[in-house]
Amino acid sequence: xxxxxxxxxxxxxxxxxxxxxxxxxxxxxxxxxxxxxxxxxxxxxxxxxxxxxxxxxxxxxxxxxxxxxxxxxxxxxxxxxxxxxxxxxxxxxxxxxxxxxxxxxxxxxxxxxxxxxxxxxxxxxxxxxxxxxxxxxxxxxxxxxxxxxxxxxxxxxxxxxxxxxxxxxxxxxxxxxxxxxxxxxxxxxxxxxxxxxxxxxxxxxxxxxxxxxxxxxxxxxxxxx
Numbered sequence: 751x752x753x754x755x756x757x758x759x760x761x762x763x764x765x766x767x768x769x770x771x772x773x774x775x776x777x778x779x780x781x782x783x784x785x786x787x788x789x790x791x792x793x794x795x796x797x798x799x800x801x802x803x804x805x806x807x808x809x810x811x812x813x814x815x816x817x818x819x820x821x822x823x824x825x826x827x828x829x830x831x832x833x834x835x836x837x838x839x840x841x842x843x844x845x846x847x848x849x850x851x852x853x854x855x856x857x858x859x860x861x862x863x864x865x866x867x868x869x870x871x872x873x874x875x876x877x878x879x880x881x882x883x884x885x886x887x888x889x890x891x892x893x894x895x896x897x898x899x900x901x902x903x904x905x906x907x908x909x910x911x912x913x914x915x916x917x918x919x920x921x922x923x924x925x926x927x928x929x930x931x932x933x934x935x936x937x938x939x940x941x942x943x944x945x946x947x948x949x950x951x952x953x954x955x956x957x958x959x960x961x962x963x964x965x966x967x968x969x970x971x972x973x974x975x
Contacts, residue, residue, distance in 0.1 A: 772816035773844065777801065778809045785819055786838045786960045787892065787931055788899025789831040835963075842964040859933065866939055871956040872927055878967065886925045888955070891941045900959050902929065903968040910937045917948055925951045932958035 773779060780799050784790060790798075796806040810830055813819045818837045821830045832838055848855050880886040881904045888905040890897045897907040908916050910930075920926060926945055930937035938954040945952035963969050 769816045772812050782841055785832050787896040789829050791827045791829050842960055872953050888927050891928050891937045892930050898972050900969050900971050902962050903970050927953050927955050929955040
């Protein structure tokens with residue numbers, strides 16, 4: 751029996767709906783966001799999102815069936831990663847859609863930043879120019895494994911947990927800008943607060959590697975931080 755146009759549409763849109771259904775969960779979106787930063791084990795992901803191993807594994811299986819993530823088992827551990835740029839681009843587009851059209855996102859984000867007494871973040875285009883001219887030190891305060899998986903070109907890895915020990919090595923004649931996983935990650939805010947407390951001229955970038963790549967700008971991977 752020849753394939754009809756109706757069958758074609760039902761099949762194709764049904765598969766699109768499978769992807770949309772996989773994204774219809776705040777926890778799965780958070781897991782996908784974390785995996786865009788770099789590969790992670792189920793155990794690590796469960797700790798990051800504050801859920802049980804069983805619940806995290808279930809969410810990951812839904813994402814896997816939609817071909818948004820893939821997993822590889824090594825010994826007792828399964829490590830997950832995004833399937834490619836299309837999955838990362840889908841998350842980035844979803845964020846942009848929400849930030850543009852859903853007022854609650856902007857309201858709660860501004861309220862949080864106001865309560866933290868955070869000044870406006872640096873402008874990405876201006877930062878890129880200053881990086882090229884060597885006028886600013888950009889520090890990546892995510893865990894070192896995420897830096898190795900991919901980071902903004904020119905950034906130096908100083909995980910937040912190690913920042914206090916690294917303070918004596920930081921320059922006082924240049925501005926320091928911290929970034930982490932994007933606008934909804936607080937590590938860069940924490941880093942900025944610590945740096946200012948010790949007299950550094952510090953600010954934050956509220957974009958991360960995903961947003962940077964979304965702009966078509968250069969990122970790097972490294973064998974070591």
